Amino acid sequence: MDASPDIPQDRGPRFAGWLHGGHLLAFAVFAGALLLVLATWHTVRQREVRAAEARFVAMTGEVTDLLVQRLVEYELVARGGAALFASVSRPTPQQWASYVEGMDLEARFPAMLGLGFAAYVDGGRIAAFQLDRRDAGDGYFEVYPRGKRDTYAPVLFLEPRTPANMRAVGFDMHSEPTRQAALQSALETGAARLTGPVRLLQDGTARTTGLLLYLPVFRSGEAPSDAAARRMLMQGWVYVPFRVRPFVTAALGNIHPEARFRVYDVTGGQAVLLFTNASAPAEGQEPAFRYERTLQQYGRDWRIQFESPPVEVAAPRLPALRNSLLLGILASMLLYGIAWSLAQTEARARTIARRLTEDYRRSEQRFRGAMQYSAIGMALLDSHGAIVEANPAMGGIVGRDPKALQGLTLRSLFCDGEDDAVRVPTPAPDEAGTRRATRRIQHDDGPPRYVHLTYAAVPGNIGQDVAELVQLEDITERMRAEARVHALNRTLEARVALRTRELSQANQELESFAYSVSHDLRAPLRAIDGFSRILAERHGAVLDDSGRDYLTRVRRAAGRMGELIDAMLKMSRLTRGDMRLEVVDLSRLAAEIADDLRAEDAERPVEFVIQPGLTTTGDATLLRNLLSNLLANAWKFTREREPARIEFGRFEDSGEYFVQDNGAGFDQAYVDKLFRPFQRLHSQEAYAGHGIGLATVKRIVERHGGAIRAEGAEGEGALFRFTLRAEAHGEGR
Template sequence: MSAAPSGEPADLTALAPRRGYLLALLVLIGALILVFVTWRVARERELRSAESEFVAQTAVMTDLLRQRMIYYELVARGGVSLFGSVARPTPQQWQAYVDGMNLPRRFPAMIGLGFGGYVRSSRLPELQTEWREAGYGLLEVRPRGIRRDYGPILYLEPRTPANAAAIGYDMYSEPTRAAAMLAALESGQARLSGPVRLIQDDANESLGLLLYLPVYRGGDRPQSVDARRTSMQGWVYVPFRMKRFVEASMGTAFSEERFRVYDVTDGYPRLLYASVNGRGEAETDRNAPAFKLSTTLDAYGRNWRIDFESPAQARAAPRLASLQNMLALGLFASLLLYAVALTLARTEDRARKIAVRMTEDYRRSETRFRSAMRYSAIGKALLDSEGRIVEANPALVAIVGNSEESLLGTRFDALFETDDAELAGHAHGRTDTDGVHRATRRLHREDGLVRQVQLTYAPVPGNVGQDISGLVQVEDVTERLRAEARVHALNRTLEARVALRTRELSQANQELEAFAYSVSHDLRAPLRAIEGFSRILVEKHAPQLDEAGRGYLGRVRKAAGRMGELIDALLHMSRLTRSELRLERVDLAKLAGEIVEELRAGDPQRNVEVTIAPALSVVGDAALLRNLLSNLLGNAWKFTRGNARARIEFGVHANAQGLPEYYVRDNGAGFAQEYVGKLFRPFQRLHTDEDFPGHGIGLASVKRIVERHGGAIRAEGVEGKGATFTFTLPGE
């Protein structure tokens, strides 16, 4: 490629593709900014909406508390009205009034409705005398002591043991109650006490509150404080538990909300109520509330602060999750747009480079072709439409053995034997469908040598004014053909050697089988001797042996019997790999049904639920496949013995490649998955012989049968929950 005429055009040419990459980067940055701004605006809008909903919900909850307190005031005012109609109602009248209101059902947090008298110290003996003469019993005011004013509980209904025990308690003696009672007396309005421990409750109960309404003689409402003290008759009061009060006010609609109620009247907060889902646990990023709000409530002279907390952000604003998906989709679209812009920039850069190189490549193409012709190790020649040589390279001159000048203008087919019909056909213009023709010819050199050459004809258009129709490549393959002949001879020799080794291997297998039978026969002889002599000892000399000796003889006989069983199992497993496969179509479902019937007949006292999928057709050796299913189903039957609701399933499902996989599943003893590698090894057992007897050969035989059929087997299990054995077999 030629250099640029000056430095400035070269710099502009280099900067042109960079502008495309810069534009792609700007597209990415702009798209990301747009996505983030859109997501941020939508997120803030969603959070504001959720916060507004949270604020509205807190207002509803605060109003519910206020309304419930108003209901309590109305109940207390009913008691005041009773005193307005009767100078002093009797306990029976008070009980009838309270029973008619059905307080436990309507207001479960309310302990009762009571009346506490306002008694001067000088009038206390007179009140006790009136109480006793009216037949109400002894009025014992407690705690004892001389005080200026008393506020004993005279009436408290409904009549429960705890309420009856509270009669006579001087509420005026306790500062928190006395403050609320005095505030009600002086204001003439209902007043709420601070948090106290109700006398009806034990230490485990929640805090309680009392709502007091003053009762004046004759139902009047004095205007001055002194007149109120003079006319004061007592207080109708409502004791209630704070926890039940809040729960009854909220109902089930707000049972999951998190909030706390504090009494802040005295300048420092006192906890009245904390919801179950409140901040009783440490806050983390996951369960930290999304919003917080504090409201105040004027509760009959007491100031309550209610601290609300919303759920975590995921629950407070559930639609944020969809915004996260929108953000991910926007990021993906931005990256996709960037990829498109980057691809266009690269395409433009590549096209620019190709355009710059094209002119130089065109000028150099003929030079490369001439160089390839001249320096190629394969003979090449350009032919005209009549098959004459227009140009030949040095390699062709060396193969033919003539000079380049003598070859020019010579018919190419004159260099070879004239009885080759294939070349003659090509010389007349016949070619293959792809335009390339290949042939092997015998070449007669000037020195008399005969060589085999490989010819490849291909159409090649020449320049304007040139009469060139094709290119022929000539490769001397004489030595290669001779080498191929030698390879064929070696292959025949190798086949003979393979046949010889096969016969030797078959003979070795036969000798190994004979050796196995001989060894098993030789092993059985001493086993029979051990078993026979130990049996004689047991039958004839057992009285001379102590209990330990007889136990040792029993172990010897048991070990000899087990060794005989192991020899039989080994011989059986060796036959599996030596027997010839007799392939036929086999219905595994039918085989499995027969095996299960045999298991039921051999163990009739067991009730096992067995499920077998229908029509499980495979191609294989029927005897070996029966052995395979007998081992798998027998194991499932054995290892579910300890399960009262044993279940075995034999079926098929498709694997990831869509091929059928057969499985045997049970809910028996199972095994630890970390020991799965030992299952298919001979004599490797994961359970003791006392729990589940066996030889450890069954699963090893199963693995060999499956692999002989070209399949594979795997096992999955959980201790105490069962096992699943999955295997593959050819369908055709």
């Protein structure tokens, strides 16, 4: 190419070299800036996507926790019903209805259909059980569906008493496999268990998914460790029926209304859909993230599959990042033009490039990484404690624009009177110079907020007074939650005190009743006995044999009435007074009682077998009464046996004490009546007695923290097993 006439011939090669080097330099600057913008945009975009994904995962955890919390609340409702059985051996329908009405279930738990109780009935006792329920005032009570089963679980109570709930009364839950599996699991483990998806009786033919939560109830109050003992002491199950969809809706409330998920029951390896609010995505609207959580609650395995909105909705800042990318590209092109125009001075261009690169790196590291995108309030402080710069999160905590905070001291934001008042003791700075404290900070548009402060030393730019970085974490909700927990504890303590006071009043009323029985009923009995005796003595001659027989029967009935009153008062005294715990030799007590029985009827050949060395901790007087009733009972019912045998000992495997005889025995179908006051399985003429001996034994055993049960057959004798745990309970100390 010919040289331009405007350029001297001797400067052409130098100008061409400058042109080539300047172009390459400008292009390199443009390419480097463009790559830096693209890399920064990609990094920030990935960070935003990861932040959105982290928020999505946190939301799934919160939704899962809300579902678990609502199930725990349902268990607490069931445990409240079980507690009613601990205070009353079997509540009446009125007591159950009053308790459920006080719970206000419709307002507190909209998905819950009610609170019910299903009895545990052996297959051989179902007919007698239905008759007992009718005799107890439940009207016509019939267990359905009909059929012969080993055990039954008929619904006795279900409140509130709506027409739909009344249809479920009498339903045998053992007749349906899903319900039966949960019932058996609750019985075997002694813990609450949840069913798989079922159609609730209240819903009829409606296609509504329901669940039931069962809690076993034992006569001992707590679940025995032994499986056989659990079945022996089993009363039934308190259960909570509820629908799945309103359960999920009520559990979440207004929290995360945008959450889309499906709940599957995967117990046993087969997935059954319980709930879904996620529809099929439209074309081009695929979820940005999918996440799965697994729950293991009350014997069931749930899998929850979450779907996020599309990426544009899940990460709303991405469109703004695209605009930033365009601005970055424009800036790169502008930089290219500037570099092109300034390429003639290589040193100057390098200085400008280094300065821009260094400023950009520091700005990116400090503001984007540590300040702008942090969810925790952050501020840079100078050496005097004044705020140099604050991020938007801190502005949100104090209710001000972050720029308005510049120049204010951090101490001036604390509430008056708390400059030096630290709610949590401030530790000394650690090796890195970090300090922590908790303060109450002012909020311009609302009440003060509690924040946790973390101070850390940081360097500033050259010529800039920056000494510390402080992070402010808003812990107001946590502090309020702790306050609510403390308030709830105080409320529970007050309710316990109220129930204790009511129990004391009930005991006082019982004592007053016993006093009235002792004094008010004896006077008429004495009058009946006295006047009948005078009538027999003075006018017996004018009466015929029938009249004198009637007078004799009247006097005998009055005497028996007096004996029954004495027996009832004696039994009532067993529940009053403190127990005096000491080491008691049960073998010695049994031997002394056996000697007394032989002395009363020396002609009877009865063999006593007493295991030596049996001791326990308890009240000696009550334990003597216990053994006296059991051994005297065996003595009485072996009257027709020759040879008669009575044995007292302890089973090594179960630790139970026992009294066994080979006497008249009893029908096992009526074993529940043995320990009720004034309940007799034999006639007065055959075996005399008041009908309170075994009831007295049961109360003494229960006062020692134990349990008693009986086994027998007609004509084959009886076996009474009982435990004593007064030392473990610490009663009377």
